[in-house]
Amino acid sequence: MFDKKTIRDIDLQGKRVLVRVDFNVPIKNGLVGDDTRIRAALPTLEYLIGHQAILILCSHLGRPDGSPDVKYSLKPVAEHLSQLLSKPVGFADDCIGAITTSKVAALKPGDILVLENTRFHAGETKNDADMARQLAALADIFVNDAFGSAHRAHASTEGVAHFLPAVAGFLMEKEIQYLGDVISAPEKPFVAILGGAKVSDKIGVIRNLSAKADVILIGGGMANTFFKAEGYPVGESLVEDEALDQAREFLKIGKTQIRLPVDVKIADKFAEDAAWKLMPTGPIPNGWMILDIGPETVIAYAKVIKKAKTVIWNGPMGVFEFPEFAKGTFGVAQAIANSQATSIIGGGDSVAAIQQSGLAGKISHISTGGGASLEMLEGLSLPGVTILLDK
Numbered sequence: 001m002f003d004k005k006t007i008r009d010i011d012l013q014g015k016r017v018l019v020r021v022d023f024n025v026p027i028k029n030g031l032v033g034d035d036t037r038i039r040a041a042l043p044t045l046e047y048l049i050g051h052q053a054i055l056i057l058c059s060h061l062g063r064p065d066g067s068p069d070v071k072y073s074l075k076p077v078a079e080h081l082s083q084l085l086s087k088p089v090g091f092a093d094d095c096i097g098a099i100t101t102s103k104v105a106a107l108k109p110g111d112i113l114v115l116e117n118t119r120f121h122a123g124e125t126k127n128d129a130d131m132a133r134q135l136a137a138l139a140d141i142f143v144n145d146a147f148g149s150a151h152r153a154h155a156s157t158e159g160v161a162h163f164l165p166a167v168a169g170f171l172m173e174k175e176i177q178y179l180g181d182v183i184s185a186p187e188k189p190f191v192a193i194l195g196g197a198k199v200s201d202k203i204g205v206i207r208n209l210s211a212k213a214d215v216i217l218i219g220g221g222m223a224n225t226f227f228k229a230e231g232y233p234v235g236e237s238l239v240e241d242e243a244l245d246q247a248r249e250f251l252k253i254g255k256t257q258i259r260l261p262v263d264v265k266i267a268d269k270f271a272e273d274a275a276w277k278l279m280p281t282g283p284i285p286n287g288w289m290i291l292d293i294g295p296e297t298v299i300a301y302a303k304v305i306k307k308a309k310t311v312i313w314n315g316p317m318g319v320f321e322f323p324e325f326a327k328g329t330f331g332v333a334q335a336i337a338n339s340q341a342t343s344i345i346g347g348g349d350s351v352a353a354i355q356q357s358g359l360a361g362k363i364s365h366i367s368t369g370g371g372a373s374l375e376m377l378e379g380l381s382l383p384g385v386t387i388l389l390d391k
């Protein structure tokens, strides 16, 4: 159960509301690229506007080194937001300080002001109490809707919530409902699909999900380490010798649960134009590397997915950046799209893959947070959520 107060639980009328959003979007030539994260905040913003709040929005963008850098300005984001909402959106050149305070003082109910990048101050990532206090001084209420930043205890995500009544926005609520509630009490059968580059990145995820999932389908680079743990030579494939013991342990505990690919697509180099061939799982010839799961595996995994009531997916099944090696990932994406299950996808590259596949509309929930979604899948609580008021 999502047990935090949300914007539904607090009086907003005429109140100055500081909203932490995740507007960390790609900027090219002064324009917003993919605006998924901005759109994801709109339900919260529209609700606040509708309830006559005064909106003050803050976010980080990129990784400036604690001082202003025009490359990472949120100004283009403010302009883009103005188009999305079809209404004027103000902009303050700093997120704290005298000019910002006077801009905030001039706002009326329904107005929106976007503050400059919080990471233009070194205090942001240090969760500096003084910076948090200055942010809090701008408003009456703090709303955290920045799921993608909630795994970090920074001044604008966690610190500020010590000084104001702090509640969740709708995006935050939805993310936690899917990545927390659905996964802790899934409708069964519950199938987890795990791939991506490395086992070591996902040990916590595998451990947590193996306690809950009926079946775990493994693919991607991490499968190689499992193959090696089973005793196959993997040729030139990406493999983590440091994680072999861990993989053996998982195979022992999850004997009936963990499925490995039954066939693989191997390549003679790590490149888009590599020569390739399919082979059943087994010793990989010298000079070759696994870059994707094979079609028999897609069929086998699709059968499992078809029976599922809940599916969680993190990590591509192959090097989907190269079209020839994207087929396993897209095949699994198609199987999820065809199924009736509640489907959840988390992880930066996994989300990019589902968007490329054109099947995003068929997924129940696509997370806006990469690192934050992984921490949720590990079963961790996020500092930016923990600090919010309990229901």
Ligand code: ADP
Binding pocket: 195, 196, 197, 198, 201, 219, 220, 221, 222, 238, 290, 291, 292, 314, 315, 316, 317, 318, 319, 320, 321, 346, 347, 348, 349, 350, 351, 370
């Ligand atoms: P996410 O961001 O969704 O959590 P990861 O970052 O763990 O996913 O993994 C994504 C990366 O894994 C992709 O860049 C993909 O190319 C790579 N990958 C998948 N399969 C393989 C493989 N067999 N060999 C090498 N890299 C792989």
Ligand code: MG
Binding pocket: 347, 348, 349
């Ligand atoms: Mg990634």
